[in-house]
Amino acid sequence: MTAQITQSPRIGKVRGDSPRRSRRSEAPLERLHRRTFWPFAAPALLFYIVLFIAPIAFAAYTSFYKWDGLSPMKDRGLNNYRILWLDPVFHTALTNTLKILIVGGVVTFAIALALTMVLREMNHRLFARSVLFFPTLVNAMVFGIAAGFLFSPSGPVDEVLHALGWQTPPQWLSTENIFPMVMGTLIWTSTGFYTAIIMAGVDQIPQYLYEAAELDGCNAWQRFRNVTLPMAWEVISVCAVLWTVSSVNIFQLILVFGGSNSNLPPANSWNTALYVYGEAFPQASAPELGLATAAAMVALLLVAVITVLLRRLMRRERIEY
């Protein structure tokens, strides 16, 4: 996607002029752009460097030290990473992050594609899309709180299940079930967003392709498989990258899930974000900022590796239409 952004303005502007332009012969507009470049770009760049790039560098630096934020930093070399490697809590956190990323991602995209397929041929599709999209704008804590009430022991959901004849519904909010519940809630609420993006891509597909497919006797599934999927592939691969980044950022949903919060949620429902938060701002013990930033760096590395992998795996020839 990056290549496109930087190139698209370029294409329109390679008019007649020669590749080697001397400054004297440049157009007034060209000169304007050259002169304004730094004055216009610098303020944003300054904020970006101070508030974004420098903190990343500082996090990378801190990850090699033992530090509680007050006393002087002690050099620890790679030991923070070694501690993480051996820490069962971090293992769970990393596994959970990967589970959200991969299992949650596959399920969300399967549902989103199925919804796209159905919505394409449906009446009032824009209304349905809007309703499904709305959870994107809602703070994830709201879902955690609602689920905490609906699934509470002998709460509304249990009551409905009793009425339907299921006498012993599972303990929805027991320690070992919190994480699956988080996944379920997450999938439920994020499907609409990806459905909307994929639909926007699908809407660009020219109608005649579908008409041709129909004339050839394709059913809905074949139309999806042979027209929609290949034509929307680029959008889907962008979505996959988006999901990778946003799934690693999930925080408050896990924090408040089940409505319990004066303490952190049980460690087996943590992801790396919760781990970083728990190590850096613990309720009882001293902060372990070095360890926390090391965990954050692992999360950054994870996103980088998976993004590169996804771009490689999902690369296809661009289809022109």
Added chain:
Amino acid sequence: MSIAIPSRGRRSRRRRTGPAVRIGTWLVWLFVAVDIGLLVWTFTSSLRGNNDIMNHPFGVPNSPKFGNYGKAVSDGGFGRAALNSVFTAVASSALVIALAAPCAYVLARRRTRTSSFLSMMFVLGLGVPLQVLVIPLFIGLSKVNLTDSLYGLILVYIGLAMPFTVYLLTGFFAGVPAVLEEAAVLDGAGPVRTFLSVIVPVARGGIITAFLLQIISAWNETLFALVLLHSQDKITLPVALVNFLSTEQYDGQDWGVLFAGVCIILAPMLALFSWLGSRIIQGMTVGIGK
């Protein structure tokens, strides 16, 4: 609701529908109905007493208890928090647009190696998990006494929003035809004038969209607000909600008041979405999928 009304225009476009598609359609409507149901249920619950909710979770409020909102505002601190949230969201969004728009404009127009390198740098920022930034920013802001301050939080939000806003606006500015500027420049307008009175009005739609998206994400941001703010008069809504949840653990749950708090966070987003829904969806889908 308008679901039951068959639309005439689309009928002709509908094809032979197989059973799978028909079942799928029903499932979609079920999905939609549950979403709407949950929303309605949250609003009605915020107007009911605690015992009432516990005994009949799906009942209707027989006499709406607006007192829940009063309690949330006074005991839970949601009133002050709502003001803080509005201030933080509006200020950070306005500032980030003011900073990012000129930058995105020159990045979209100039095609040198520096320019593409900078664009790339902003795009790479999109992939950085927030947990990487939270500790360094906390340390940095406490060094300059900006923790527990809304100004510190606004600064943080400006930084966090920079990559996405620059990325989104670069796309919008690239779509503005250069002919317009050419005319302005030939008429002797300076760079600032050209930008403000020619480019910005044409790209207004994109700028408003970027502003809206930033308002939404600042309104819902929780991690940094939770880490940076403590005092009762400085917190934003998500922090107020988290704090309220933990006090409830000691005082016993009052679900009515809790749902009133939830609605205070939810309602502005719902209002914004009903007003500018298609613009928001377009910004988040077309802008991203580009």
